[in-house]
Amino acid sequence: MSLGLNNLLRNIIINVSSNKIGRKQHIIQQKLDLNFYNNQVIDYRLYLAKDQTGKWLCTGWVAKNGVPGSIVSNHSNGGTVQPAFYTLQESLGLTSETTEDLKQQFFTVACRAAECLEKQSGKLFGDLGVDMAVDKNKHIWIIELSHRFVDDTLPPCYK
Template sequence: MRIRIGVLTYRGESGFVEPGFFRRLVQEGREMGIEVFLFSPQDVRFSERRINGFVPEGNKWRRRQFTWPDIVIDRYRYYPLPKHRAYLPFRKQNWFRYANNRFSNKFVVHQILIQDPELQRWLPETLPYDRKTLASMFTDHRQVYLKPTNGSGGRSILRVEKKAGRYLLHGRTKQQAKSCEKLATLREVCERLEHWMKNEKNGNEQFFLQQGLQLSLIPNRTVDARLLVQKDGTGKWCLTGMGIRVGPTQSSTSNLHGGGKALPAISFLIERFGHEEAERIVLECKELAIKTVTRIEEHFGQMMEFGFDLGIDVHGKIWIIEINPKPGREIFKQMREYERYAMAIRRPLEYALYLVNKSNLTD
């Protein structure tokens, strides 16, 4: 009997949120001899132990009935909005065996990691928003970022820079519209930030402040590194790949969704730091990612893959900016590293297969 893997995700009126990735995932499964299908909480028929799942057929998604999966990969990108209301109660039940546990929001994750003495030196100062905190942070930092706890793709982030006695604000809204303005006083900045949070938050989402870093390895551009770490078919954490993301001119982030471009990491770093320092940076990024996921698993339980956004400042110091448990892998496609892109899609299936086989041996 073929092993059956369900992929839990959000399905709205307009379909699935990552259709290209999911098509590739189902196709990779077929090539591995695994049956892979997509489903959402509303598709499960508990009394019959059946699921109205979906598989790609041509340019469309075809609904089919599936029996209970051997294991489920949770790819649901949750936001505190009414349309996602069903996810958390659904996920907290033990109806399925999952390849990956639930994670938490960015600020909570930072609070967990900052308690580890080995990780503290890589973490920028990060605090809940209030006016006194913002004023205090500007005594130590020239730049401060305002970020949502559940944001992704660089949306709803605002960068505030103190320059020549004025404050420059750069950001992108939920709809990816650019926002740029100059303000004279910190009080005006606070009022603007509070208005931004009110308009940009999803449901009861909170915002936090984060120390700005000197990530302009290219003048007037935000530059960072994206690492994809995944478990392989033996259950071990591996670095699947790494790339550099360069944001558009004056952009507050480097995200590819916001017009950033991807470049191979080692050649970019050699050009700026020389061979020896570039190799040190790449090795430290890898070791940092593996050390961090180990700490995360101690707290959250079994995980499967993470995308790391790491800052590399002008002095070659590395910073953890963000950790995403449901990462994209389009950076490899942008860099034309197609074999690595295929590996990045295949590895979650290989790991899920490993868990099923391991369970069958112990039953």
């Protein structure tokens, strides 16, 4: 794409965004080619907590499945919560061993992201929720980190 066209598109995005979201700074993430299963988008919520030494640990994770045809998985938009390991394995057609490897990658990336968030922000957290997804090429993506991660709508077996 030519430099002129890139600048034109950038200016259009800035002008449209300014009218919609105001003048404060925002981060716009590239479009993700996420894995869909049964016409449902799937992402994962990882629950992180620090142990007594201050090390981040993943204390649980769930799969969030969107309503068929929707691009969001939020519970408030009709999404459902499912066991993460099974959902990851089924949606990508993986063996148990490969699923376990991918799970460990999720946990490692989430904990490293939490460390980076604290380092860059200068703030300390005890608990975080990390929303992540996997694309069709089995690449892991961070969608969001949140210190307001508790979701009381989750069944106790997922907490």
